[in-house]
Amino acid sequence: MTAHPIDLVDTDDPSVEAEAILRRQNARESSARTYARSFPIVPARAQGMTIEGADGRRYLDCLSGAGTLALGHNHPVVTEAVRRTIDSGAPLHVLDLATPQKDDFTEALFATLPSAFADHARVHFCGPAGTDAVEAALKLTQTATGRRGMLAFTGAYHGMTTGALAVTGSVAVKEPVAGIAADVTRLPYPYDYRCPFGVGGERGAELSATYVERLIDDPSGGVTPPAAMILEVVQGEGGVVPAPDAWLRRMRRITAERRIPLIVDEVQTGAGRTGAFWAVEHSGIVPDVMVMSKAIGGSLPLAVLVYHEDYDDWLPGAHTGTFRGNTLAMATGAATLRHIAREGLTERAAVVGALMMERLSQARAALPVIGDVRGRGLMIGVELVDPEGVPDSRGALPPAPRLAAEVRAACLERGLIVELGGRHDSTVRLLPPLTITDEQAETVLDRLTDALAAVTAPRLAGRPA
Template identity: 80%
Template sequence: MSLAAVPARAASGATASGAPPAGEAILRRQRVRESAARTYARSFPIVPVRAHGMTVEGADGRRYLDCLSGAGTLALGHNHPVVLEAIRRTLDSGAPLHLLDLATAEKDDFTSALFESLPAEFAARARVHFCGPAGTDAVEAAIKLMQTATGRAGALAFTGAYHGMTAGALALTGNVAVKEPLPGGGEVVRLPYPYGYRCPFGVGGEAGAELGATYVERLLDDPSGGVVPPAAMILEAVQGEGGVVPAPDGWLREMRRITAERGIPLIVDEVQTGVGRTGAMWAVEHSGIVPDAMVLSKAIGGSLPLAVVVYREDYDGWRPGAHTGTFRGNTLAMAAGAATLRYVAAHGLAERAAVAGARMTARLRELAAELPAIGDVRGRGLMIGVELVDPAAEPDACGARPADSALALRVREACLARGLIVELGGRHDAVLRLLPPLTVTDEQIAAVLERLAEAIAAASASSAPAPASSSVQASPSSAPASGSAPAARGGA
């Protein structure tokens, strides 16, 4: 029986002496024991005990539709049968679970599945490097690779970018041999990313993107522009943490042209956009560009930790051990990742993401006409952002109103109360980020949209006297009773 059919239950773990339920005790211990840097645990004070597909069940029996999907990690949702089967098969085979970077049948199979999924022109001349099991380590590896290949130090990056949380780990390392080939950290030159709703040039649309490309080219060619030839340019085809901002395909092609003509390696960070998320297996396929390196993590491990850099063989100038890590050989992740890559390809889930995402985006844009707090709806495939604004404030020259982070917090809480998990991002954390699994059903899409509409309407009204009527109202069946979230509908 699926989780969809399991009724909400009372919290487990309560004792006859009246002790708090197990979930509450776990949350209390977490608050006491874990660091102040906790993030998702603060946003979602629940203790998941079971999960299947898009559904998460808490220790208290409440069920939620998960539109976070491990920040995009769960391409197939929670505990997909093909992933579980791959993990069980590997465990039952007796394969070693940890072997650093030694060759294994599982690694060979994963590498084959990965190269089969990559754009053919890129894969034909590519090498892969297995990194520590997080995207941030793969980013560091990619930058180091290009520093080694070019002998340069700096990098070009963009406003709104997010590439991980590590910083300067190599600077703290005492081993001179691994640092000697590198020319030092160098400076990062920040360039304007094409953000149509809040255009850095104040014009928006294609004109803003064209101005951005012109600015980049002229800055790099200006002998007094202050930019030393960099080791690489790194960008996201769709900025995730930056607020779900898709780059126009034409702008991406211009970045490829500009870097190629100047001998600057182009790194595309596909950590969140990869494995079908944007409606193509890899986000670079929409524009047709062929980068010099791609940074991959999250969904490529089939829900388990895995990160790699894939790059043109021309840049493979590393010495042995130039970028190492204890957990480069995660056998279970490789097995789960290979199964995921092949399942996404065989079942057309990238194409499904394109269709489902277009449907969700269209409905959200209709809601924007009814709910003035929705300033912008954007995205690509099943990577969607809803930017919340203060509708009473004056718009800027491009028609954008100020971001309303307080409203966004209320909406996130209202969503959770209605059995929907969504996270925030973007400028001022005012963008609702929707990252449902690629396996999301039509019924679940309808439920997500309904609950989100109810939550935005309720949160918008909470700071003002309740109107006599509203174009979008919470239905009695979905309104939380006494602060409790009802069991999720639409497959939850």
């Protein structure tokens, strides 16, 4: 068999081999790849928060698999669970049959849930991605209510399959797919810095809630009785925008009074990320459905739907999939959930996250390109703006997506992996593992602020003092 020309690499230089791997990826993988474009590195080894590339360079990983790696890379709790499961001879794939590992994971998961929810809950194991669990949630509530429409929010991200994409807010990913947003009513999410009503704060959140309630009740508002409302407690891909607790309680009241199921997407916020085990705990709301994935698998693919037993109306096979029985992920997931609870990592996330946000907020004086710092726990967003731009009525400056991309690249040069999100991809997102040390947190902030200063210095050089 003749090798492709780009396969012919004969060198002992790891940098050359890494470049060859990147060339092969560029030649063979689809144009839809994303992170590989932002981070032209070849991870070869990883431990904790540190990734080592094939070329020997090391990076602090503040992306954590988009929040999947709650304990960082190759945590001993996770690797031991993998070895133990493999050594036991357990079947690694059994569709949705019962196994000791599945039962143990279910016990571990339910032990973390608010008792008011867990005491009347059912669990459904979905395909391995969060988007499949969102699809299941939509189908579940449509089946239970006999309705079709969905209420979803601006800035939302729920996945890339058809139903999940329909309730996602991003226009760019939906434009090429005709009719993708059918039967979805888009509602204003309370975004303080760029308030849809131009007022922000408590008043902005109050207007959002009032708008939602009146629109649903308006017989000429164009909204037919919906099958569900779906929301994120903190919008991750939407720019790390946290919803006020009072607003969330209002959404719960509005939906409960009208018998509209409330779906909360905890794919990225779950398993301690926001400083509570589940983000709904901050407000005290009890949803009808919770969508979970990412960190619950302990770094391996796993997604589940947990919902109130009253909605368990679908028939056998109503939502199925070949890879719902990932035994290894259930074992690593159970070990991870218990470790987070046992070691108090949710409380740790709250404390370290608050300290990181405080230092970033203080940096705004010296770095006027920082428009806003926000988040919850170890889910932090730094929105970058054009300090020379014209502010809106709320005082928010125009987003700076090109600058944000330059900052991301400058961070990578300094050994820090961060990703962007939000409107116009102008928000730097920090999603470090819950195991981040104080020293690592300081290093992350040092590298980020240094990158910000280096990128913005030429732009600010001509500004008057």
